[in-house]
Amino acid sequence: MAKILVATVKPFAPAAVEGIEDIAQNANYEVALLEKYESNDQLLEAVADADALIVRSDKVTKEVIEAGKNLKIVVRGGAGYDNVDLEAATANNVVVMNTPGQNSNAVAELALGMMVYLARGGYNGKAGTELRGKSIGIHAYGNVGRYVGEIAKGFGMEVKAFDPFKEKAEIEKDGVKVVDSIEELYSTCQYVSLHIPSNDKTKKSIGYELLSKMPENGVLVNTARKEVIDEDGLVKAMEARADLQYISDIAPDNKDVFAEKFEGRYFFTPKKMGAQTAEANINAGIAAVNQIINFLEKDDRTFQVNK
Incomplete structure (x- = not known):
């Protein structure tokens, strides 16, 4: 047996x-x-x-x-x-x-849930902002990315996506606008939801150059892997721009820097919770x-x- x-x-x-x-x-x-x-x-x-x-x-x-x-x-x-x-x-x-x-729907719901939480200031009793009418870019349109787009449309958000490994028509049939480059995604979307895998090409690929292109009040949402983030570059971008925010379902190695410098501009779950x-x-x-x-x-x- x-x-x-x-x-x-x-x-x-x-x-x-x-x-x-x-x-x-x-x-x-x-x-x-x-x-x-x-x-x-x-x-x-x-x-x-x-x-x-x-x-x-x-x-x-x-x-x-x-x-x-x-x-x-x-x-x-x-x-x-x-x-x-x-x-x-x-x-x-x-x-x-x-x-x-x-696990795709669970991860997608967490991504949107964290977005609402931060947009409302962690429910601190003060006025927050709404997701309706805001733009969200989906970086990698796989199973999770597709669900994120579906839920985001329910919130009334404008949804864009970049994924060079997917046929444009496959993404567009979901009512999602396809952009031609990563730079275009980050420069035209207030929210970017990250779903790339961690490998030799993607590790530390999201850093200062991309994040500094984001529109005013830009928010990076990471339910992928912490390894894909250039953490020093992220800190540099958030130091340079007081409007940028970061949400992740796993805390970065330099989380103490966030606690010291970026109060109210980030949220990390206690452990990786996408599939929980x-x-x-x-x-x-x-x-x-x-x-x-x-x-x-x-x-x-x-x-x-x-x-």
């Missing part, structure tokens, strides 16, 4: 775990749980006899992959997969997948176990990311 290990420092919701176990057991797979583990040694021991591994934000390093002597597939429950060593996985013939789209809804949690867990079974039984590699 093949064994699926669910290893999560931040566990899936109980309903998600129950769903994973039901689906796996009905397909004659064993499920092992390693939740809230405190050391990497515990993960190394648990993965030793696993055929498949499901994680969330847990680090799947070369050491973990090599410890899994029977390991054939790793599924990251969520869209991002920079916590998995793809090179090591490929070298050891381990397929890596993510579960795109399962019951619905997203369940969706990602169920998708992960189904993808494992489909791969092991049908060689379905639809969501493989280490091709």
Whole structure:
């Protein structure tokens, strides 16, 4: 009987775990749980006899992959997969997948929720501003970006997008205006919602040059990864312009600078919370176990990311 290990420092919701176990057991797979583990040694021991591994934000390093002597597939429950060593996985013939789209609505709702929170001054009792009539630029029009646009239109915002990897017609059919460059997106939108992945090309790509182009009262909304932000450049831009604001669902490394210099002009969630809804949690867990079974039984590699 093949064994699926669910290893999560931040566990899936109980309903998600129950769903994973039901689906796996009905397909004659064993499920092992390693939740809230405190050391990497515990993960190394648990993965030793696993055929498949499901994680969330847990680090799947070369050491973990090599410890899994029977390991054939790793599924990251969520869209991002920079916590998995793809090179090591490929070298050891381990397929890596993510579960795109399962967390998308949760992340999009958080982005708009944080925008409302900051626009209203953190509900401090003073007059704020409204989102209706404001412009929002979506930097990368994937699953999350599409939902952000959909919700933003419901607020009455003007929605633009830049994504060189998407067909223009595909974006325009959603009633979204396509711009031709990143510079145009940042210079014409009061709000910019960031959804690019973290990789060698994007790390520290959002900094002073782009942010200084934003219109008056510009707001950068980051529900992607903190690594894509040039934090020194962001601080420089906010020092140069007292109207710029920054919202993120993960605090930057230089968060103390924000507390010292930019009171009322930023908001950070206590931890990365984009996928922290019951619905997203369940969706990602169920998708992960189904993808494992489909791969092991049908060689379905639809969501493989280490091709």
